[in-house]
Amino acid sequence: MYEIAAKRALNDSVTLMDIYAPLVAKKALPGQFIIFRIDEKGERIPLTIADQDSEKGTVTIIFQHVGASTRMLATMEPGQFIYDFVGPLGVASHLEGVKRACVVGGGVGCAIAYPQAKALHAMGARVDIIAGFRSKDIVILEEEMAAVCENLYVTTDDGTYGEKGFVTDKLKNLIDAGNDYDLVIAIGPVPMMKFLCKVTEPYGIKTVVSLNPIMIDGTGMCGGCRVSVGGEMKFACVDGPDFDGHKVDFDELMARNAMYRTQEQNHECRLVGGAGNA
Amino acid sequence: MPNMSPNKVAIPEQDPNVRNKNFEEVALGYTEEMAVEEAQRCLGCKHKPCVAGCPVNVRIPEFIKQVAEGNFEDAYQIVKSTNALPAVCGRVCPQETQCEELCVRGKKGDPVGVGRLERFVADYHMKHVQDKVTPPGQNGHKVAVVGAGPAGLSCAGDLAMRGYKVTIFEAFHTSGGVLVYGIPEFRLPKAIVGKEVGALREMGVDIETNMVIGKTLTVDELFEAGYEAVFIGSGAGLPTFMNIEGETLIGVYSANEYLTRINLMRAYDETFDTPLRMHKRVAVVGGGNVAMDAARSAKRLGAEEVYIVYRRSMTELPARQEEVHHAVEEGILFKLLHNPVRILGDENKTVRGIECVEMELGEPDASGRRRPIVKEGSNFEIEVDAVIMAIGTSPNPLIRRTTEGLEANRWGCIVADEKTMATTREGVFAGGDAVTGAATVILAMGAGKTAAASIDKYIREKAEK
Numbered sequence: 001m002y003e004i005a006a007k008r009a010l011n012d013s014v015t016l017m018d019i020y021a022p023l024v025a026k027k028a029l030p031g032q033f034i035i036f037r038i039d040e041k042g043e044r045i046p047l048t049i050a051d052q053d054s055e056k057g058t059v060t061i062i063f064q065h066v067g068a069s070t071r072m073l074a075t076m077e078p079g080q081f082i083y084d085f086v087g088p089l090g091v092a093s094h095l096e097g098v099k100r101a102c103v104v105g106g107g108v109g110c111a112i113a114y115p116q117a118k119a120l121h122a123m124g125a126r127v128d129i130i131a132g133f134r135s136k137d138i139v140i141l142e143e144e145m146a147a148v149c150e151n152l153y154v155t156t157d158d159g160t161y162g163e164k165g166f167v168t169d170k171l172k173n174l175i176d177a178g179n180d181y182d183l184v185i186a187i188g189p190v191p192m193m194k195f196l197c198k199v200t201e202p203y204g205i206k207t208v209v210s211l212n213p214i215m216i217d218g219t220g221m222c223g224g225c226r227v228s229v230g231g232e233m234k235f236a237c238v239d240g241p242d243f244d245g246h247k248v249d250f251d252e253l254m255a256r257n258a259m260y261r262t263q264e265q266n267h268e269c270r271l272v273g274g275a276g277n278a
Numbered sequence: 279m280p281n282m283s284p285n286k287v288a289i290p291e292q293d294p295n296v297r298n299k300n301f302e303e304v305a306l307g308y309t310e311e312m313a314v315e316e317a318q319r320c321l322g323c324k325h326k327p328c329v330a331g332c333p334v335n336v337r338i339p340e341f342i343k344q345v346a347e348g349n350f351e352d353a354y355q356i357v358k359s360t361n362a363l364p365a366v367c368g369r370v371c372p373q374e375t376q377c378e379e380l381c382v383r384g385k386k387g388d389p390v391g392v393g394r395l396e397r398f399v400a401d402y403h404m405k406h407v408q409d410k411v412t413p414p415g416q417n418g419h420k421v422a423v424v425g426a427g428p429a430g431l432s433c434a435g436d437l438a439m440r441g442y443k444v445t446i447f448e449a450f451h452t453s454g455g456v457l458v459y460g461i462p463e464f465r466l467p468k469a470i471v472g473k474e475v476g477a478l479r480e481m482g483v484d485i486e487t488n489m490v491i492g493k494t495l496t497v498d499e500l501f502e503a504g505y506e507a508v509f510i511g512s513g514a515g516l517p518t519f520m521n522i523e524g525e526t527l528i529g530v531y532s533a534n535e536y537l538t539r540i541n542l543m544r545a546y547d548e549t550f551d552t553p554l555r556m557h558k559r560v561a562v563v564g565g566g567n568v569a570m571d572a573a574r575s576a577k578r579l580g581a582e583e584v585y586i587v588y589r590r591s592m593t594e595l596p597a598r599q600e601e602v603h604h605a606v607e608e609g610i611l612f613k614l615l616h617n618p619v620r621i622l623g624d625e626n627k628t629v630r631g632i633e634c635v636e637m638e639l640g641e642p643d644a645s646g647r648r649r650p651i652v653k654e655g656s657n658f659e660i661e662v663d664a665v666i667m668a669i670g671t672s673p674n675p676l677i678r679r680t681t682e683g684l685e686a687n688r689w690g691c692i693v694a695d696e697k698t699m700a701t702t703r704e705g706v707f708a709g710g711d712a713v714t715g716a717a718t719v720i721l722a723m724g725a726g727k728t729a730a731a732s733i734d735k736y737i738r739e740k741a742e743k
Contacts (some may be wrong), residue, residue, distance in 0.1 A: 023494050037451055043543065043551040046450075068551045084451040086488035216543065216552075218451055219490055220674055221459075221515040222535035226526055233519060233526065238676070252526055255627035259528050263553035 001233070002036075002085040004078050005058045010140040013065050014108050015074045016050070018106030022057030024087045030119040031093030033058060033208060035218045037084035038072055043218055045069045048112040048187075048241065049088060062140075088196050089218040090241045093185075093208070095120050102174065102181045104130045104167050104196055105148070106188020110141050112210055113187040114148070121148040124153055128179065129153065130170050132188070136161035168195045181205055186245060190257065194250035201246055209245035211236045213256060227253055283320035284387025289394050294607035298577045301463045301546070304604060311349070313398040317345035319383060320390045327380040328392060333724030334432075338392055339379055341362060345395055354403040357396055362435040362478075363428070363723065365404060365470045368397025370461060371720045372598050404473060413482040417441035419737050422505035424677065427455020429511030429710025429722035429729075433479060436730030438481045442737075445505070447489040455513055456711075457719070459542040460534070462571050464578070465601075468541070492676030497684070497706060505703045507733045510692060511726060514671045514711035520563070524621030525667070529557065529629030533564070533572045533668035540575050549732045556662035559583045561632045564668030565590065565607070570601040570660055572666045573610045584610050585660060589617040589637050589650040596629045615639070619649065619657065620732075621665050631659045673712045682705070691715050699729035700736075707733055 006018040024034060031049045045067075051060035065071045073082070093116055101120050105113030110131050116233040120127050127149040133139050134157045146152045154162030155170050163170065167188075175181065184207040186196040193209045200207040215225035218237045230247035234240065290306040291297070297304050308316065328338045337356050346354035352699045357364045373379075373393035381389030421437050423430045426448035434444045437668040452458050454471040476726045479485065489495060491512070500508050517532030519525050539545040543552035560576040562569050565588035586605070588595060593615050595602055600696040606612070615637045622631040636656035639648035674733055678686045692708040699707045709725025711717055 023489075028492065041544075041550045043553075084488050086449070086451070088488060088493065089490065089493060101281075216535060216538050217450065217517070219493075219676060221517070222538055223517040223519070223532040224535045226519075228526055233521070249526075252627060255528060256526065260553040260555070263555065 029092035034087030109188030132167035365400035426453035569668035606684035
């Protein structure tokens with residue numbers, strides 16, 4: 001059992017939690033993920049690690065309330081326990097030697113973009129962050145991100161906060177303005193990552209994406225998370241989750257991520273259904 | 279006077295057309311009368327050929343004699359003395375190629391139903407006897423076991439009996455390994471695995487779940503934590519795909535994924551959260567027990583047509599005869615001497631069919647089986663909405679990649695001495711599918727036992743120095 005040590009709502013549909021898991025906290029590196037399961041009937045849900053505190057023994061996860069498990073987790077409070085929390089899984093991001101990076105986060109993807117920016121910043125790289133949101137009311141982690149970069153550019157689709165527009169346009173403008181990035185990290189909705197990669201490709205800027213496909217075990221056993229990268233089949237859980245964005249077949253990934261949409265819509269969430277969880 | 283009937287006493291089973299719609303166990307087990315009658319078929323041979331066929335050397339004629347005399351608990355204790363998981367082995371061991379293959383009665387008629395009797399005594403014990411396990415005295419030495427599957431459980435059980443403080447580190451949230459994620463409920467009820475694991479706990483074995491060795495902790499860290507030896511029984515969990523077109527389409531699964539969703543995550547039960555897509559026409563590629571399990575599970579979930587697509591013929595099918603027989607009874611269709619060449623998808627990247635070629639058998643290959651050869655131009659399509667790849671698994675590289683000095687062969691199997699299970703790294707032993715590649719539950723259990731004896735010897739010799 002793993003205790004919820006702290007909880008903070010980042011906006012109406014995104015929650016931050018610190019989970020007490022000292023062994024995971026001690027090992028976790030940027031880019032790696034965990035799998036949690038709320039109770040004995042729960043699914044195994046992968047989430048990229050947002051932060052960790054090895055002294056307190058906690059691992060920070062940030063999640064959007066999208067499915068049965070994340071909605072249920074969002075109702076739980078500090079002091080309560082979840083059944084399972086396993087990690088750190090996956091290969092850590094390769095950030096060595098980067099001098100000038102642009103880290104782009106889209107929506108809740110900023111939760112994963114942030115630790116990468118933080119790590120790069122700590123390693124002495126010059127970091128810009130572009131954080132894109134649909135609207136002002138869902139902006140998250142602004143202070144945290146501002147603290148680990150030279151320039152934080154917040155964009156909103158509707159112009160209610162920061163600059164009006166998309167992260168793709170912002171990135172193109174920054175590149176065209178002479179920013180000489182040797183690495184772009186893109187983390188967010190799959191279409192966003194796809195189009196960001198299209199932006200950087202003509203400039204030949206190395207672009208890394210962090211994928212979060214459907215998986216069960218997270219250790220290479222189920223193969224559900226397979227993605228085509230440069231025409232080869234890769235397992236996101238053990239070969240990734242970071243991949244060269246210019247080689248990823250995003251259309252296939254989008255289709256695979258929608259695989260259980262009907263089932264998820266029809267699944268009577270146990271929260272709504274009234275089945276309690278202690 | 280022995281019962282000279284040439285046939286095994288039949289085991290009651292659920293009707294095929296009933297059971298192919300539920301996940302309840304197929305075989306219902308012997309009654310006491312049936313068990314006694316079957317046990318009386320044993321000749322009690324002095325040279326005990328059957329025992330040599332058992333990877334854990336169960337004293338077969340001795341326990342069967344007790345069954346014949348109606349001493350069922352005594353029979354159980356004899357089995358249990360060398361086999362940590364009799365209720366499991368009685369159900370899933372391939373007896374027909376082990377103990378029963380060597381049975382004298384098998385020369386004229388059926389061999390004695392050793393498996394059925396083993397299952398009977400184990401079930402009898404579970405039903406009638408409340409185990410009072412007294413944890414053996416501790417010898418003060420700690421051993422770590424990686425993986426709570428058949429190899430790890432049997433190794434841990436034997437070490438605990440010798441007084442070791444054993445901790446099992448399991449990557450999943452539940453113990454049992456392939457017994458819980460792979461083998462379906464209708465062949466091996468999970469409650470049985472749960473009881474066996476519970477018995478180990480009572481003996482003082484600690485089980486830490488959610489521990490991915492190689493990630494959460496490394497083998498080196500286990501030694502640093504004071505474990506004097508490490509047994510690796512991490513199985514062969516990596517699924518193999520064919521590398522043909524269409525394998526990333528929606529509706530293509532590894533058998534591991536399909537079975538894990540069903541068995542471990544209980545996705546077929548609506549009260550569980552893990553989702554499952556329902557399919558009408560399913561092709562399972564492969565001919566082993568795992569292929570049969572996947573096909574029979576698909577049928578139970580309501581698929582109208584389920585095909586086994588296998589590139590050789592019935593004679594070469596690697597699955598147990600009993601499983602093939604059950605699958606046929608349940609309405610699984612066999613497309614033998616067929617091999618997929620690509621999987622076809624629709625505009626939504628969802629499976630709509632599988633293109634196969636016909637095969638014919640040529641000369642025997644290195645495995646001794648006749649090599650399948652493609653009949654050129656024989657391509658045709660089968661309309662299906664799901665394809666399950668059950669063509670084998672290989673060991674997970676997580677541990678060998680993070681453990682210096684631990685050698686593996688070119689298939690990724692950990693190199694271990696056949697007699698001692700010692701690996702190339704001092705203090706590290708390994709056994710089961712992690713060493714052999716995908717094999718059977720009982721072979722893994724045998725390896726676990728052998729390793730336990732070697733670990734005991736290793737630690738005692740080290741202590742004497």
